[in-house]
Structure formats: C-alpha cells, structure tokens
Amino acid sequence: MGTQQRQQSPKASLRGSQHGGTVSTSSQRAPQMKLDQFLKWKGWVSTGGEAKQRIQMGAVTVNGAIEIRRGRQLSAGDRVVLDGEESVVEG
Numbered sequence: 001m002g003t004q005q006r007q008q009s010p011k012a013s014l015r016g017s018q019h020g021g022t023v024s025t026s027s028q029r030a031p032q033m034k035l036d037q038f039l040k041w042k043g044w045v046s047t048g049g050e051a052k053q054r055i056q057m058g059a060v061t062v063n064g065a066i067e068i069r070r071g072r073q074l075s076a077g078d079r080v081v082l083d084g085e086e087s088v089v090e091g
Contacts, residue, residue, distance in 0.1 A: 035062065035080070036070040038089070044082050054082065 033041065036051035039060070045051045054060060055070045061081045062072060074080065076091025 032091075033074060034070065035060065035067060035072040035074060038074055038080060039082060042080075042085075042087055044085060059083070 036048060036055060039045045039051040039054070040048065045054060052070050056068055058066045058068060059082060060067050061079075062074070063079050074089045076089055078089040080087050080089065
C-alpha cells in the first residue's frame with residue numbers, strides 16, 4: 001500500500017495592496033482572527049452574542065462592503081467599520 005502526502009496550497013488571501021494611512025486608534029497588531037473576535041478585541045462590543053447581532057444586522061462593513069458573516073477571516077489591510085469607528089487590521 002502506498003501512502004499519499006497532502007500538500008497544502010499557500011493561503012490565497014495574501015494581499016499586495018497597501019492603503020494610504022491608517023485610522024486605527026491602537027498601535028497593537030491584531031493576530032489573524034475572525035470578524036466577531038476582532039470586534040471584541042477592539043472593545044467595540046462586550047460579548048460574542050452582541051458581535052453576532054451587530055454583524056447579522058448589517059452594522060459592520062469590511063473594506064466598504066456590509067459583512068454579515070461573523071466568521072469572516074480578516075487579513076492585514078482590511079478596514080473594519082462599526083458605528084463610525086474605523087480600524088485597519090495591521091499585520
């Protein structure tokens with residue numbers, strides 16, 4: 001019996017674009033995380049349930065588009081906005 005090795009392709013989400021300036025109020029770098037976790041990490045929501053509600057209501061935009069998937073994986077350079085607060089994910 002032969003064994004097969006699986007090769008994983010490199011992440012397709014690498015971005016080559018850069019944004020002019022950042023709007024982030026924090027100098028800390030966010031580890032790669034999901035949208036709902038990011039909202040909690042920034043302190044914009046107090047619970048995961050609140051994050052879920054706000055996202056599903058369409059109150060959050062990522063890169064200018066309404067995002068309703070709380071599991072959306074954020075990457076460096078993504079711009080997240082909630083209630084007029086904007087933050088750029090740093091990598």
